[in-house]
Amino acid sequence: MFKKKVLSVMVATLVSGAVYAQDEVRIGITQNNVGVDSYQTTYEKAFEEAAAANDNVDVVVLDAGGDVARQIGQVRNLIQQQVDAIIIWPTNGQAVIPAIRQAYNAGIPVVVTNSKIADAGLEYIAAFSGPDNVQQGASSAEMMCEALDGEGQIVQIAGQPGYTTAMERSQGFEDRLAEACPGVEILETQPADWNREKAQRVMENFLTKYDVIDGVYAGDDNMGVGALNAAKSAGRAGDIVFIGATNFAVGYEAIERGEYYGSIYQSPVDDAEAALQTALDVLAGxxxxxxxxxETPKITADNLAEFDKPVF
Structure with a gap:
């Protein structure tokens, strides 16, 4: 089976329990919203397991619950605790910059994980570790072009408004779609906040509004399967191509059944391990x-057998 290896040499070193310094290091992480989907839940578990495998690493694991103000407070609290490094999965790539700047001024390196911050804050971080979400969107657009032979009308279900990952995936999808197949028109885009039930309601509205929908692009498979469920209930799923990102188990299974055209393979375990190892490498100088x-490759029925089924 093909298993993506994120920063493979670094991850292997982490899992083996090797460390770069004799002294224990204390690393704080503030996550975006662990309860919102199974990707983030799996990420948290993998992060804690990776830290536990290293005798010289102590971690403070926090969750912002999707609340920007809470996350800013958590960063400030970690600064007061004088942790050695901070990892942040930003709730909002612009709003968290002042807190990150405070950590920078306090001499605490910050590693941004999974979702990038705005360019204005890049000078204050030590590194970013995660997927290239613009490229993910572009790859999804290429699959849509292939599936529709360059012609059709589609709708887009985006993630959380203002969230960098959502914006970048939409940007990558829209830019590449216009370039690769200008004959495919995006009828409308609506957010569903990474939520399957909300995506189902958004899709129900799309189905009522538009007599012809040839394809759906969803910012992740959780939302994509919500849209698929709405189309199945309306008896229109067979006429629509569904393409997502961040291949969830439900998306993988839908591809197996022939109901879902494709997605982007991304592992929360690799994501978490790479973030921790990046922080350790920064601290080691x-x-x-x-x-x-x-790497986040395309996944369709043609290559499904090369990939392990996601555990989230």
Whole structure:
């Protein structure tokens, strides 16, 4: 089975329990919203397991619950605790910059994980570790072009408004779609906040509003399967191509059944391990690139057998 390896050498070193310094390091992480989906839940578990495998690492694990103000307070609290490094999965890529700047001024390196912050804050971080969400959107657009032979009318179900990952995936999808197949028209885009039930309601509204929908692009498979469920209930699923991102187990299963055209393979376990290892490398004084993207390949029925079914 094909298993993506994120920063493979670094992850292997982490899992083996090797460390770069004799002294224990204390790393704080503030996550976006663990309860919102199974990707983030799996990420948290993998992060804690990776830290536990390393005798010289102590972690403070926090969850912002999707609340920007709470996350800013958590960063400030970690600064007061004088942790050695901070990892942040930003709730809002712009709003968290002042807190990150405070950590920078306090001499605490910050690693941004999974979702990038705005460009204005890049000078204050040590590194970013995560997927290239613009490329993910572009890859999804290429699959849509292939599935529709370059012609059709589609709708887009986006993630949480103002959230960097959602914006970047939409940007990558829209830009690449216009370039690769200008004959495919986006009728409308609506957010569903990474929520399957909300995506189902959004899709129900789309189905009522538009007599012809040839394709659906969803910012993740959780929302994509919600849209699929709405179309199945309306008896229109067979006429629509569904393409998502961040391949969830439900998306993988839908591809197996032939109901879902494709997605983007991304592992929360690799995501978490890479973030922790990036922080350890920064603390060890290693030469760490500012942007550490990991591979997120396309997944369709043609290559499904090469990938392990996601555990989230």
């Amino acid at each position: 290693k030469d760490v690139p500012k942007m550490n993207f990991f």
